[in-house]
Amino acid sequence: MPVRVYAAHAAAVGAVLAATALTGCGSPEQDNSRRLRELTPMEQAFVERAEEQLIESCMESKGFRYWPARVDSAEERQGGGYVQHDVAWARKYGYEREFDVQAERARRADRNTAYARALTQPELVRYNTALDGSPDDGLMSVDLPGGGTVRTTTGGCRATVADRLYGDFPAWFRAQKIARNLSAVYVPVLVQDTRFKRAVGAWARCMNKAGHPYDTPLAIRAALPRLTRDTGRAAARALEVELAVAEATCARSTPLFRTARSLDREYRREKLAPYRADITSYRRMNLTALAHAKAVMGPRSHRPARPLSSPEENHKKGTYP
Template sequence: MVSTSTANISRGLAKQPVREPTPQEKSLLFTAGQLLLRDCMGKRGFEYVPIKENPVSEAREFRYVLTDLTWAQKHGYGSDIQRELTKIRKTDPNQLYFRSLPAKRRAVALTAVNGSNPLNVTAKAPDGVVLRRSAEGCQSEVYRTLYGNLEEWFQATVTDDALAELRYGRVTADPRFSKAIKPWATCMRAAGHPYASPTHLRTALRPSQRPLPRKEEIGLAVDEVRCAVNSGFAQTTRALDRHYAQKLRQEYHSAVDTRRRLQLAALERARSIVDIGAAKS
């Protein structure tokens, strides 16, 4: 007979969230997926060159406000990184290869990657929008090979990927966020930058193809970081982001745990795929 204490422990363990894969484990899964995609496309008569997960390692996103002084002093608002990413996209061997194909072959290549109709694998996003994909095609084959259950993986991924935008919306709608912007804006005005919010500042910046002069861009970015820290806005956004991340994690725990469980279960397969890929090189 199972004791009450043992049963309580079991229930407690069952409720423990599944751990998130480490960055290294996520990179392993990404690399394995790229190798599987290369091999699948090769079997269908097309070339595919595995791409890097992070082609520019210093690329970063600051959703609410710039907070990293060292990064801002080096990159400003990242116009240098955007130029590098644009260059990489223009020289992407897969895009160059795809564009070199005759029109009919391009259509066949797209079907090889994405599959054909019917789009019979569906997933509902948190906002109610239904996304669909084909069960055929190399990308679906990659997911199936790595994660086993395509339908389960697709639904969990659609839900989990949507949480970042949901979190951003909840943070920026919080009255504490609006209140914290005011001292930041006061600090920026004192530094000669009359912007009501970081969003207002981003909107006012020149397009990436015509960025501010380098010195001016870095100076503005550095002032934004200093005002974010000195006004307390950076601390407020971090606290709110953690708060809503935890709430959404609890609200959508089933999808988040499913994705993590499938990722962790795929690690051994991914290592084997990468080891075989390295042996082929």
């Protein structure tokens, strides 16, 4: 945000602050157990890989093939947000555009999509029901802190695996949706704080001195497609890294990162007390999932994929672990 702050940017600010939000000192979600910490990016990726492998096993038990989906790496989870603040990370990854390319390649090469397309209509209905359940299995809904409602079925392999990993799928669904959507509760107020506006102004002056006249970090991201449109890949990459490093350097050499982190903790203490139980549950169930993931990950994670086959060619191989 510039010296002039737009409320529409609130969600983007919340994204970068989220890295410190759930672990901030003195925040309302810190209950009487210091063991209820947030998972590290590497641990989060590990749990999601275990989840995908368990979905594969569950789908096999129902007579279908499933290939574990691509999971964001720990490095990908450390980037993004409103402002780059890790100079070394920025120098190595720029603005994560290579991650975007990898994700798009994985999406286009998704074997599950090709498999589903090859099914007959009745098979596809059974496949979708096996994976995601149906309204007949039951529905649950959660009202989000910032408004709106999300719903899900309580059946299918995704729900079954989540129940296995996190201990209670309905409770996990509620806690996750609330804990991951808290920025709407306090960020709109935070970005109007004079201290935040001054910090963004200092960052903009630092960038201008470095030869990059941008009022906000968001302005850089908006300009990148235009700046790199007619350049080769190497030149585009070099420019991206140059801007990302400058952005992170200025975030660290001016009060921006420190102020944003401090205000994040301050406003979370003030605004998020009503969500204490949900945040505590979210952290506790994440740690439960980590312990369960460690128990189920092993030789299966290195098992080679088998040739594509139809549901009729598959047969159940044992019980769901």
